[in-house]
Amino acid sequence: MPFEAREIDPAGSSRAQLGAEIRRLRTERGLSQAGLGRLIHCSADLVRRVETTERFPTQDFLVACDRALDAGGLLTALWPALSAERRRGGATTGAAVRLVAAESDMAVSAWLAGSGAGAGAVSESPSRDGDGLWVTEQDLAVAEGMLTMFRQLDHAHGPGTFAPQLVAYTERELALLLSRQAAHPAVACELARLASRFWELAGYQAVDAGQPGTAQRYYQRALQLADEAEDRCLGGYLVAVNLGHLALHCEHPHIAMRWAQAAETAVGTAASPSTRAAILAVQARAQARMGRESDSTGLLLRAEALVSSAEGVEEPEWIRYFTRAYLADEIAHCLHDLGRPSDTRVEAADALNGVGITHVRRLAIDTALVATSWLRSEDVEQACAVARDAVGYAARTSSGRCVQRIAVLLTELAPHARLACVADLYAYVEQVLSAALLAQPVTGDASAARS
Structure with missing residues (x-):
């Protein structure tokens, strides 16, 4: 039976993007993995493992591949993003990297059918821990304050060390509240809604950390809780905006479109104007991608x-x-x-x-988008000037999305690497962004778990 090369999803992580680029360049030049290995003095197995994201490459490996494949700096331009990924605990592979559309299709179908337990079931069930404590509005206020704090930290700094803390709080403190009897049915509804929003933020941070599979699980948990809260509009938002944007991130615009249309139909005009606008925006993004x-x-x-x-x-x-x-x-x-x-x-x-000055991730991403637009207009000098600002913003966060946006931009600039402005930008990235990455602590095992 002929060997079939393992599929690489370049949207999964910077490491996956690198693997896809090496395979593309190698194939275009008619080289096998062994052939490339001979050119750069390493084994075919090492080439295979880097291509399939099983192993992080060294910077020397990238330089050698760049030279052997005549990539013009395209591969070495990915080094800052790869370094960031490694500092965050490594990019995930397998299920955590991929979006499993069928799983969310089932979750969305269940939500459309209204098959959740409902808030009544939550509020009327007996206390499971037997301690006699009731969940009150004061408990909700404390949890709401924690969510606000985590969201503000995320806006300003990215997930960083805060993502594991958010998940730990959600799995322990909120789970404890959910196990208790609510003082009033309205409290039960609000608790389920609040827990849904915690998991929504956890999912967003998982996307930022290069863990789409983990994000998918968190979003599905958030959707289940929104159903228990009997909040149809929040559920529609989660289906269209969170799961839909996740599908776009993983290069599945048809899936994003399907989910967003389902959400629009389900919520109808009952949703607020801004909610409906956000749902339509996802559909527009999907149509543009196509x-x-x-x-x-x-x-x-x-x-x-x-x-x-x-x-x-x-x-x-x-x-x-x-x-x-x-x-x-x-x-x-x-x-x-x-x-x-x-x-x-x-x-x-x-x-x-x-965008407020505290939303550093959004500033970095949109500034990188402007830089890319200048490059598409063939103004390389202006692209580099704007990119310098984007790098400065990215260096202030632990956001993997920011770093990857910069890496993609540097890759697109690679054909112009001999220009002084591009060389200066590369040097600035190495100096400023790498220094910021070294200052970031490792945030734990990436496989475990709004701008």
Whole structure:
């Protein structure tokens, strides 16, 4: 039986992106793994293990591959992101890296059918720990304060050391509250809703740490809790915005579209204007990723109208972040995918102007998007100038997404590596971003577990 090369999902991590690039370049040159190994004086097995993400490469390995494959700096440009991944405890492989669409399809179908236990079941069940303590509004206020703290830390610093702490708090403290009798049915509903939001944030941080499979499990748990809280709108948000964006992150726009459309149908007009706008924005992103400009534009126009109508409306706390600036971010990414760099810069500027200075990850990602748009406009010097700002923002966070965005940008700049501005940017990345990475502690085993 002929050997079949293991599939590499480049969206999974920087290490997966590197493996896919090495395999592509090697194949284009008609080289086997053994052939490349001979050129760089290593074994075929080492080449295989790096390609399939089973082993982290050394910087010397990247330099040798870059030279042997005549990659023009494309591979070595990924080194900062690879270093970040290793500092975070290693990129996950296997199930934790991949989105298993069938699992979430089942969860979404169950949610659409309304098969959750419901808040009544939570509130009326006897206390399982037998200590006689009731969950009160005061308990909810304490937990809400913790969620606010974790979210603010995430905005400013990325997941870093805080992600394991968030998961630990959710698995211990919130699980304890969920095991107790609620003082009132409304308290039971709010507790389930609050726990759902904790798991939503944990899922978002897992995406940032390069763990899509873990994020998927956390989002599905959040969806189950939203169902128990009988909060249809929060459930629709989780299906479309969280699971939908996860599908986009893993390069599955058709799946993202399917889930977002299901959510839109389920919540109808019962959801708030901002919630409906966020759901439509995911559909627009999916259509843009598939190159359907007319469909994407129509969805964005509907989303803009809804955001405008949200002014003065009392929105749920969890969607109040979705302002015109956040919609501008979604529009900018749509325009980028549709190959319209000049328009991308206009919307990205609106997004950046509306984002607070504490949202460092969003500043880094959108600034990197602007830099990429300049590169697509063939203005390499301006791209490097803006990229320098993006690197500065990325160096202030522990966000894997930020570092990977920078790595992708550096990869696209590789054909221009001989230009002074590009060489200066590479040196700046090595100096500033690498120094920030070295200062970050390892956050634990990555396999365990809004900008």
